[in-house]
Amino acid sequence: MNTETRTQxxxxxxxxxxxxxxxxxxxxLVTVGLFLYxxxxxxxxxxHLGEKLYFFSVAGPFLAHVKVSxxxxxxxxxxxxTLVLWKSMGKAxxxxxxxxxxxxxxTCALFYAGTVFCYLVTLPYGVQFLLGFQSEDLKAVISIGKFVNFVTIFILAFGLIFELPVFMVFSAKVGLFSRQTFxxxxxxxxxxxAILAAVLTPTPDVVNMALMGCPLYLLYEVGIFVIRLMGIEKRV
Structure with a gap:
């Protein structure tokens, strides 16, 4: 790490x-306010679940409500x-x-687009696939705590990975990577x-991986296109 990077x-x-x-x-403050609702x-x-949720500890429901809030x-x-993060990065x-x-x-637009895409498209398919293994002898008993963890982390992960084009453009603008590198x-x-889709998607099937992988690769190409459109041609 050089001196300039360390200073930044x-x-x-x-x-x-x-x-x-x-x-x-x-x-x-907002967490406390949302806890009331x-x-x-x-x-x-x-x-998207269509199943009842259960809890297996006295504090289970309370903790689930805190996590959701x-x-x-x-x-x-x-x-x-986002504003705080980018103001700090912009200063550096x-x-x-x-x-x-x-x-x-x-950043805001892509984050919300990723979360909505996950909630409306990827999550329903993933939950349906996983619960498809139920039978007369094998019924789901789903913990509210684990369910909340699964859904919130999955939605948040989608929102974050949709930021790919933004950080591609930023890295090109500040000279970390060039368009030619991408x-x-x-x-x-x-x-x-492909590896990221396999790790983050709730099911290992090709269709569900494609629901994450295809939009993500499209965003990668969008990042390259925007860098070209902005005329950021510095070679690194």
Whole structure:
């Protein structure tokens, strides 16, 4: 790691530390507020399940409601969290003004697009496939805690991986990688996407992996296209 990169990381962490107290406080307050309505949030996640949920410890339902409330707070506050992150990164790497606003807007849009895609497309298919192994002698008894963990982490993961084009463009803009680098390494990108889809999808079948892998590769190509469109041609 060279001196310039080390300095950029230090500046980024320093800027992030200045706002983390207020961001954390906002997260706590929204979580508490959503906890009051968490009885309405869990049915939204349970919509694709079609099965009753059970708990196996005294604190099980309470913890499940806390997790759902915290996830909901993250979801609602994503624009704020994104703004804090990009302002810190912009300060460190010299990205500001309209470029910074563009990164914030694109990050929020892609995050919400990924979560909606997961909730409406990938999650229903995955849950249906997994529950398809039930029989007269083998019935599902699903823990509310594990179900909430599974659904929220899966939706959040989809939202995060949909950010791929944003960070591709950012890395090209600050000189970490060039468009030519991304173009030359398409085959490695395909391999990485296939591995990621196999790890993150709830089922090992090809269709479910394709539901994650195909959009992700399309986003990879979108990232290359946007870099070209913006005229970021610096070779690294």
């Amino acid at each position: 990381i230090i500046v980024f962490l320093s800027e992030l530390r200045r706002t983390i107290k207020y961001t954390g406080l906002s997260l706590i 968490s009885n309405s949030l869990i049915p939204l996640l349970q919509d 915290f996830f909901g707070a993250l979801y609602i506050l994503m624009p704020l969290l 790497f010299g990205v500001e003004g309209k470029s910074l606003a563009g990164f914030v807007a694109a 173009e030359r390494n398409r085959r490695f990108a395909v391999l990485g996407i």
